[in-house]
Amino acid sequence: VVSEPRDHRVLGIDPGLSETGYGLIGPGDGVLAVLSTGVISTVRDLPLEARVQLIYEGIDTLLGSLSPGLVVLEDLYAEYRFPRTALLMAHARGVICLAARQRRVEILALAPGEVKRAVTGNGGASKEQVQHSVQRLLALRALPRPSHVADALALAFTGYSRSGGRLP
Amino acid sequence: VVSEPRDHRVLGIDPGLSETGYGLIGPGDGVLAVLSTGVISTVRDLPLEARVQLIYEGIDTLLGSLSPGLVVLEDLYAEYRFPRTALLMAHARGVICLAARQRRVEILALAPGEVKRAVTGNGGASKEQVQHSVQRLLALRALPRPSHVADALALAFTGYSRSGGRLP
Numbered sequence: 001v002v003s004e005p006r007d008h009r010v011l012g013i014d015p016g017l018s019e020t021g022y023g024l025i026g027p028g029d030g031v032l033a034v035l036s037t038g039v040i041s042t043v044r045d046l047p048l049e050a051r052v053q054l055i056y057e058g059i060d061t062l063l064g065s066l067s068p069g070l071v072v073l074e075d076l077y078a079e080y081r082f083p084r085t086a087l088l089m090a091h092a093r094g095v096i097c098l099a100a101r102q103r104r105v106e107i108l109a110l111a112p113g114e115v116k117r118a119v120t121g122n123g124g125a126s127k128e129q130v131q132h133s134v135q136r137l138l139a140l141r142a143l144p145r146p147s148h149v150a151d152a153l154a155l156a157f158t159g160y161s162r163s164g165g166r167l168p
Numbered sequence: 169v170v171s172e173p174r175d176h177r178v179l180g181i182d183p184g185l186s187e188t189g190y191g192l193i194g195p196g197d198g199v200l201a202v203l204s205t206g207v208i209s210t211v212r213d214l215p216l217e218a219r220v221q222l223i224y225e226g227i228d229t230l231l232g233s234l235s236p237g238l239v240v241l242e243d244l245y246a247e248y249r250f251p252r253t254a255l256l257m258a259h260a261r262g263v264i265c266l267a268a269r270q271r272r273v274e275i276l277a278l279a280p281g282e283v284k285r286a287v288t289g290n291g292g293a294s295k296e297q298v299q300h301s302v303q304r305l306l307a308l309r310a311l312p313r314p315s316h317v318a319d320a321l322a323l324a325f326t327g328y329s330r331s332g333g334r335l336p
Contacts, residue, residue: 047275048265048275048277049265049266049268049269049275050269052262052265052266052269053265053266053269053270056266076252076255076256078251078252079251080251080255083246083247083248083251083254084244084246086251086255087244087248087254087255087258088244088258090255090256090258090259090262091258091259091261091262091265092262093259093262094220094258094259094260094261094262094263095262095263095266097216097217097220097221097259098217098220098221098224098263098266100217101217101218101220101221102221107215107216107217109216
């Protein structure tokens with residue numbers, strides 16, 4: 001058995017100041033497998049700078065321990081329903097970009113529609129449809145929850161396909 | 169002559185992905201003096217993660233060399249005229265908050281109207297009025313340029329007043 005190179009691991013991240021979801025996929029046991037998922041949470045009581053530090057340190061630790069070859073994020077888009085939430089998300093996204101850069105991990109930013117299309121076949125799919133498609137594509141026993149983790153796995157899956165990752 | 173404690177130095181920062189202006193004020197030669205100003209610029213050709221890294225490293229270096237006791241930023245507000253620019257600004261603001269946190273420098277976020285009122289007497293003052301008021305208040309020979317530097321100095325001045333800084 002030849003071990004797969006770590007470079008084939010792809011980490012999807014769905015940034016948010018309150019909850020940043022992540023999911024690592026890569027070759028495992030002859031199939032494309034989910035290797036790790038989780039959420040980095042920060043509470044509202046903390047000042048903004050403490051929250052971005054927790055997210056930065058959490059992502060930095062993940063990059064160090066999981067050694068992905070690629071980080072996949074959702075690209076910025078023009079209109080957000082909640083502008084203030086989007087601005088806070090962008091603070092989190094900024095420190096995540098910094099952590100990846102410092103660890104010399106490449107970042108791929110994908111349009112939300114492209115990710116939905118890649119996993120469900122429909123660029124306008126709902127969050128629930130994305131969750132169900134991710135469960136099916138990655139042969140998960142349970143529905144990936146919360147939706148931040150499902151979105152992170154959808155990003156990782158799409159990035160894996162796009163970056164020429166082949167199913168083993 | 170007793171040297172003033174470094175804690176009395178206040179660093180105002182006006183974050184932007186293309187241009188982040190900064191200005192340090194503090195007691196100097198018996199008056200409130202501008203001790204350092206500048207702009208950290210990043211070019212559009214670079215990927216976002218390289219740009220936030222340049223801003224992070226620039227601010228981290230400033231914090232190390234200037235040793236401010238306080239960093240003052242503009243607080244987030246509800247409506248930005250250019251949502252995409254605001255989202256990119258927030259990436260820069262996120263890594264600036266991180267750098268200050270890591271250096272254990274306190275951050276004060278002030279509403280734009282409060283800063284304009286403190287330096288011009290008018291919460292709805294124009295950028296030009298802020299530049300002229302900053303020039304007068306800090307006895308600068310020339311108008312502070314670009315406006316990012318004037319805004320950073322206005323933030324520093326207001327933060328200095330608010331944090332109980334007394335003119336020597």
